[in-house]
Amino acid sequence: WRNPRCNGTLPPGSMGLPLIGETLQFFAPSTSFDITPFVKERMERYGPIFRTNLVGRPVVVSTDPDLNHFIFQQEGQLFQSWYPDTFTEIFGRQNVGSLHGFMYKYLKNMVLNLFGPESLKKMLPEVEQTTSERLQLWSHQESVELKETTATMIFDLTAKKLISYDQDKSSENLRDSFVAFIQGLISFPLDIPGTAYHKCLQGRKKAMRMLKKQLQERRANPRKNRGDFFDYVLEELQEDRAILTEAIALDLMFVLLFASFETTSVALTLAVKFLSDNPLVLRKLTEEHDGILRNRVNNNSGLTWNEYKSMKFTFQVINETVRLANIVPGIFRKALRDIQFKGYTIPEGWAVMVCPPAVHLSPAIHEDPLAFNPWRWEGMELNGASKKFMAFGGGMRFCVGTEFTKVQMAVFLHCLVTKYRWQAIKGGNIVRTPGLQFPSGYHIQLMEKDKKCNSRNQIPVR
Numbered sequence: 001w002r003n004p005r006c007n008g009t010l011p012p013g014s015m016g017l018p019l020i021g022e023t024l025q026f027f028a029p030s031t032s033f034d035i036t037p038f039v040k041e042r043m044e045r046y047g048p049i050f051r052t053n054l055v056g057r058p059v060v061v062s063t064d065p066d067l068n069h070f071i072f073q074q075e076g077q078l079f080q081s082w083y084p085d086t087f088t089e090i091f092g093r094q095n096v097g098s099l100h101g102f103m104y105k106y107l108k109n110m111v112l113n114l115f116g117p118e119s120l121k122k123m124l125p126e127v128e129q130t131t132s133e134r135l136q137l138w139s140h141q142e143s144v145e146l147k148e149t150t151a152t153m154i155f156d157l158t159a160k161k162l163i164s165y166d167q168d169k170s171s172e173n174l175r176d177s178f179v180a181f182i183q184g185l186i187s188f189p190l191d192i193p194g195t196a197y198h199k200c201l202q203g204r205k206k207a208m209r210m211l212k213k214q215l216q217e218r219r220a221n222p223r224k225n226r227g228d229f230f231d232y233v234l235e236e237l238q239e240d241r242a243i244l245t246e247a248i249a250l251d252l253m254f255v256l257l258f259a260s261f262e263t264t265s266v267a268l269t270l271a272v273k274f275l276s277d278n279p280l281v282l283r284k285l286t287e288e289h290d291g292i293l294r295n296r297v298n299n300n301s302g303l304t305w306n307e308y309k310s311m312k313f314t315f316q317v318i319n320e321t322v323r324l325a326n327i328v329p330g331i332f333r334k335a336l337r338d339i340q341f342k343g344y345t346i347p348e349g350w351a352v353m354v355c356p357p358a359v360h361l362s363p364a365i366h367e368d369p370l371a372f373n374p375w376r377w378e379g380m381e382l383n384g385a386s387k388k389f390m391a392f393g394g395g396m397r398f399c400v401g402t403e404f405t406k407v408q409m410a411v412f413l414h415c416l417v418t419k420y421r422w423q424a425i426k427g428g429n430i431v432r433t434p435g436l437q438f439p440s441g442y443h444i445q446l447m448e449k450d451k452k453c454n455s456r457n458q459i460p461v462r
């Protein structure tokens, strides 16, 4: 256990206890934006590349920018995407099998089609309208919990786009099943009634049943114009030599819905929190968006794609937010053969975990790394991945939802700063386990800009 076999020199590290390895330390909560104590302590003790054991699997953790880059570049050659067994259970066998195997490119193209620039251009007015309506609604409430409300908003948008799901017209609430699913997502994998893990699997089952029912309904009532993912899937399934199966399509649907709202709502909540705490950034952002409205020829038109693309400072704010957020704290791969790197051997079959926070929060890479400073992105490439920035992954598996996330965040910030003021009421503290969470939410009070004071308690609002 302590000294695994290896045809070379293993990176230094500790394998922890038999069976559970160092899993408990890995999941131990921490309350700052900084690199989690698990990674920090080991980096100090062993250096940038170290070995450990997580959920019964030997893992090499990489905090080394060169090794990270190498891992991303060697996707499908020396490394293959791999996630722990509990994830397989949770996200569906079909996904894990097909997203990593021969189906991969085919599915990726399908997803890119749905979330590519052409598709997003068409979606822009809808995103703006939904966001405006929600903000308007929230401004009449005494307090809004931003994490949940933005998650619901994004879920509704994505579900509408993917499966034309309309919460108001549905008798069952699809999102409730996702909530149960998420609450148990990062939990000890014990599947007996009462445990969070059990609720998570039940939530998934229920959501899958609903998705399946809706796909069947669509099959019974096909539509003329192909519009959403279900139409696309049904057409593909009818092909003579279809590679897609219904099970794969449903699993993929589940992952897309999940990936879209959980990540983006955390990023949005955090962006608003950072703006509340950094008035100079808020002022600069507001200037950018007021400028867009001022320069508009037709005051009644909505945001155009060119206006969206011109939001330079907004993209800096988004990048800075996701750099600090580290929403995906570990990107997993499996070594397909023995790999030599900087004097160490990564044995075939071992897992490898790229650790983005170690790069994003390294003082050697980013000056004053814990400071929220969007200006650090000035003049830098804001779209792709690099050795310094991998919040959306890197290489071939770079996140296909990046632009979708940015559209939603940019539009939200646009509507927010041009029309509203807000103040933080409570919450906003974070916990990393190691995924980022807001244990007590983030409650704000919103009000339209032209109103000077809060009518109820007369607090002047920024």
Ligand code: HEM
Binding pocket: 081, 099, 108, 111, 115, 256, 259, 260, 261, 263, 264, 267, 322, 327, 328, 331, 332, 390, 391, 392, 393, 394, 396, 397, 398, 399, 400, 401, 402, 404, 405
């Ligand atoms: C702030 C928001 C987001 C963050 C931080 C994020 C992060 C990531 C990361 C780090 C990866 C790489 C995983 C790996 O290499 O194993 C990834 C992949 C992926 N993301 Fe996102 N993501 C976000 C939003 C979204 C959205 C909105 C969608 C849905 C449309 C999405 C769908 C996907 C999919 C399908 C993959 C797998 C791509 C592949 O394997 O080629 N993501 N994301």
